[in-house]
Amino acid sequence: MNNVSELIKSHRSIRKYLDKEIEEDILMDILEAGRWAPSSSHLQAYHVIRIKDPEKRKVIAAYAGDQKYIESCKEFVIFCGDLSRIKHVCEEEDVKFDGAYLELFLIASIDASLVAQNVLTAAESHGLGGVYIGGIRNEIDKVDKLLQLPDFVVPLFGMCLGYPDQDPIKKPRLPMSIVYSEETYNEIDQDALDKYNDIVKSYYITRTKGKLNHNWSEYTSERLDGESRPHMLSYLKSKGFAIK
Amino acid sequence: MNNVSELIKSHRSIRKYLDKEIEEDILMDILEAGRWAPSSSHLQAYHVIRIKDPEKRKVIAAYAGDQKYIESCKEFVIFCGDLSRIKHVCEEEDVKFDGAYLELFLIASIDASLVAQNVLTAAESHGLGGVYIGGIRNEIDKVDKLLQLPDFVVPLFGMCLGYPDQDPIKKPRLPMSIVYSEETYNEIDQDALDKYNDIVKSYYITRTKGKLNHNWSEYTSERLDGESRPHMLSYLKSKGFAIK
Known part of the structure; x- marks a missing residue:
């Protein structure tokens, strides 16, 4: 299109x-793309941390369920939800900060996600590939x-980035008739789901x-079992998000 | 770059x-771009609803704090977190579904956000403009x-889309020295924050x-006051997310 x-x-x-490094100016361009993501009320409630230290990567890979590509990727970044700096400016301005609302955790999660998806798209536009690592939440503390x-x-979540050394086939997605509707929610289209299940089965057999x-x-x-x-x-509560 | x-x-x-419609094939291309977003464990825990009905748009605009562009935009879509179809397949497969974990709500929120940001980027690539509408959560029930x-x-959240009839200046973002660090989190750079505050002040005066x-x-x-x-x-609990 x-x-x-x-x-x-x-x-x-x-x-x-x-085995090819990501040029520093390309990495910075990619991270800059993240910085221009939309943000709820312009709060920009996220923080990005780049992990270069191989020892640290090794430890994180183990935490994330032994995902070795956290070690082997050329760049590894972690996207955080961040209300700490908002708390800071509230204190500066003598405004009581109550970050305990679930809503604020949601805002931070959405903000960080929009940033991350900009980063991934920009990375792919530079010929790079990547993968999200939700597994860091296995041992989040x-x-x-x-x-x-x-x-x-x-x-x-984290994100591994590097120049691809594989060319996997695309993983089939749920069809539009299931993920999209007009005016109201639609009950699941069982025929479409059955067909999708066949497609996914073929995909795994091939791959x-x-x-x-x-x-x-x-x-x-x-996965849900x-x-x-x-x-x-309890982790979020320990960080100040009472989730009230 | x-x-x-x-x-x-x-x-x-x-x-x-x-006052120019978004061609249907362009809209579908944009929504398709959303469908190819990465998804945690391939759960695809989101649903997109397009609202065409002007009466419905009017009601939603009022709910969202009287944001009139929900009525005037050419397309308005709402991004939902969706674990309902995952519950459905669990039941099909005789697996007990316990969607009450905060983690599952987080997965759905991230999934929907990645989809939405793909949609926005694809829309912008077609010369469209848009804005996220978090305000639908004002009256979420x-x-x-x-x-x-x-x-x-x-x-x-919702998203308004249409061909732009304005050319606003870019809203300044927090600098990299604040939103980005290496290896560990960095304490806020107060000088950079002070400078950013001056930049934002100038931006609002100009705009x-x-x-x-x-x-x-x-x-x-x-905003945080x-x-x-x-x-x-309480809304999320009413929907089955016990947030435990």
Whole structure:
């Protein structure tokens, strides 16, 4: 349709990288793209931390469920929700800061996500590939300590970046008839879901040469079986977000 | 640097639109760009609802604090966090679904945000402009009912789109020395913050011809003065997210 939407629609997560550094000016251009993301009430409630130290990367990779590409990628950044500096300016202006509302945590999460997606798109426009690392939330308190985060700053996800050394096929997405509707929410289109499940099954068989053959419903329900990072609430509370 | 990062870095919120429809194939291309966003564990925990009905737009504009451009924009879409279809597939697969974890609400919020930012970037690449509408959360329960959202589907923010009929100057962002650090979090750079405050003050004076003259610290602390959508937690609980 145009180059930008084609670029966006050609996204694949990239986890294998060429042994080629990302030029510093390109990295800065990419991070700058993040800085221009829209932000709720211009609060800019995020912070980005670049991790160069190989030892630190190794530790984070282990925390994130042994995702080795956190070590092997050329750049690794962590996106944090950050209300600490907003607290700072409130104190400067003698305004009582009550960061305990769930709403503020939500604002920070959305802000950081918009920044991150700008970073990824800009990276892909430079021929780079990347992958989000939500796995840092597996051991979020340990990642927090490693990054020396103050109250009201929480690591949300990481991102690995590098020049791709793989060319994976695109992972099929849920069809528009399921993720999109007009005027009101629509009940799930079971036929479309069944078809999508077949497509996902074929995708996994092709990608893994038959080793995996689950469909989306099977994969998703397996993923949802059991507690989902049950420590998140108590962690957030420990950082000042009372989530009231 | 390149066209895509320049496009991203040239973002301004656009709230005035030409009387020119968005072609249906362009709109679909833009929404498709959203569909290819990365998603945590491929859960795709979002749903997009396009609102065409002028009466409905009028009601939503009022809910969102009388933001008239929700009525005047050419397209208005609402991005929802959606765990309802994940609940559906869990039930299909006989897996107990416990969507009450804060982590799952976070996943849905991040997923929807990445989709939305792809949509905005693709829209801007087509010469369109837009603005996020977090204000729908002012009356989130009413928006919810209007859209007939089931349990585990929550409206997070809207987006107005149209061909720009304004050319605002870029709103200055916090400098890299404040939003970015290496290896660990950095304490706020007060000099950089003071300079940024001066820049923001000049920006508002220029943009409003002297009617507004606040700096970022003043604006931000005013915005944070008082309760921040205190209904959000009870609303989310009413939708099944126990936020445990």
